Amino acid sequence: MSWKNIKLIFIKELVGTIRDKRTIIAMIIIPLIFYPLLFAGIGYFSKVGSIKSEEAASKIIILGAKFAPQLVKHLQDYEKIEILIIEDDSPNKLQNGDIQAVLVIPSDFKYKIGQEEPNKLILKYDATEAKSRIAQKRIYQIIEEYKSEIILQRLSRLGLQEEFLTPLILQEENIATAEKITGSFLAVLLPYLIIILIFTGAMHTAVDITAGEKERGTIATLLVSQISRLEIVLGKCFAVMLISFTSMVLGLFGLTLAFLSGASIAGGVEGVQFGISVNTVFLLFLVLFPLVGLASAVLVMVGIFARNIREASSYITPIYMLTIFLGIISISQGMELTG
The missing domain is CATH 3.40.1710.10 (abc type-2 transporter like domain)
Structure with missing residues (x-):
């Protein structure tokens, strides 16, 4: 296995992906602009509707x-x-x-x-x-x-x-700090957001460089070259991983801007304060690398197995729904992960 060949495939797929306008829209426009506007819009109209109803x-x-x-x-x-x-x-x-x-x-x-x-x-x-x-x-x-x-x-x-009617007075004190409330709030949202961002960033690229190349007939050129099939697959997987990870980071950054603006839904949650340390961000990315790798490998595998883009899309949809279902299970009430 030659890392030089893997790097060659990686750069080839990355350059081809960047040249595709649809990929740029999925990787930059949607996460960085559409998601913040969507969340801010939902929060704004929810607040306006709530104020009107109260008044x-x-x-x-x-x-x-x-x-x-x-x-x-x-x-x-x-x-x-x-x-x-x-x-x-x-x-x-x-x-x-x-x-x-x-x-x-x-x-x-x-x-x-x-x-x-x-x-x-x-x-x-x-x-x-x-x-x-x-x-x-x-x-x-x-x-x-x-x-x-x-x-x-x-x-x-x-x-x-x-x-005479009040022999007992119960005084409640909430010991949860603002940081703990924020952590609890993010624990509900982050699984959904991360899964959506990872898959939306990787789906188009993974399908295009596998099933898409089958439709265009360009995959045959790679298969007859001196580069092994393992090197081709690894190069494509690394390219999908980078695109997916970049899309996720930009998406989280855009959503953070929406939350911090105070116009989104999170702006109306009492006690929520957004302040994440550098160590937390580092640990978050450290945990997300395997998830990005797994998602990219699965999507590339599906794309290789499918005969065309339409068939690949039909295979990816149930996988996408399954990941969301797993996210729902992980944050269900009363469920606790123990090691």
């Missing part, structure tokens, strides 16, 4: 409002709740999004309050709609406040203080 008033219907005038007054005093008092359940209005919630008050509500008996209120909302979930939280908060007032009144009549 908008919740339209609700109260059935049986006359049975609980004090509760209705509490709801009316809340500026972000608009009450429609009608005696019609109107399920279609809730399903169509015309209203965000329906509160049903029983006819014996006032009587049971006077008798100090438990009451049952029914709150109907659509858990699949963000505005309806916000309305549910607002109504729940107001009802809890109203319930606290009733409890205080009953305690006052009995000559008891509010502390």
Whole structure:
């Protein structure tokens, strides 16, 4: 085996890949520009939508409002709740999004309050709609406040203080540092991002220099030369590895810019601070080298086995889905890797 021949094949494939505009788009444009814009755009529009939903008033219907005038007054005093008092359940209005919630008050509500008996209120909302979930939280908060007032009144009549109902107070303290929160956050995202970046950077090149050369008929020239088939395969694998690794690095750099800008989804995660040491970056790359090598070898093998580009693409798709599935398993709740 001659490293000179391997280097020759490596340079040949690398130069040919760089000359291909599609490879440049897949290796530079998509990771460095498209991914940051995509994540920043998703984060921006998510924040805008969330702010609009929080600021908008919740339209609700109260059935049986006359049975609980004090509760209705509490709801009316809340500026972000608009009450429609009608005696019609109107399920279609809730399903169509015309209203965000329906509160049903029983006819014996006032009587049971006077008798100090438990009451049952029914709150109907659509858990699949963000505005309806916000309305549910607002109504729940107001009802809890109203319930606290009733409890205080009953305690006052009995000559008891509010502390009578709170014998224990649980104070929670989160010992996780900002760095640990960041690590936990990245542990969820990085497997997906790295797998996607590695495969998107390597797929086109691996298929083009194997199955693509079969279609063009240029592979025969290499096979009749003095270079052994092992040297040809190694040269092609090293070229795919370099392209894949470069694409991954550029992609991670672009996504880091998106996260640091504060406009992406990560910008809205409380306690997340991005600060990775040089040692961490070194260890990350050290771990990724075998993964890049494995992905490149598998893709080159598939490309050699396939008769044309279309067949190679059909083989690569299930492999790509399998790697994502393995990434999902690795970050599943309750799963811990032990050595």
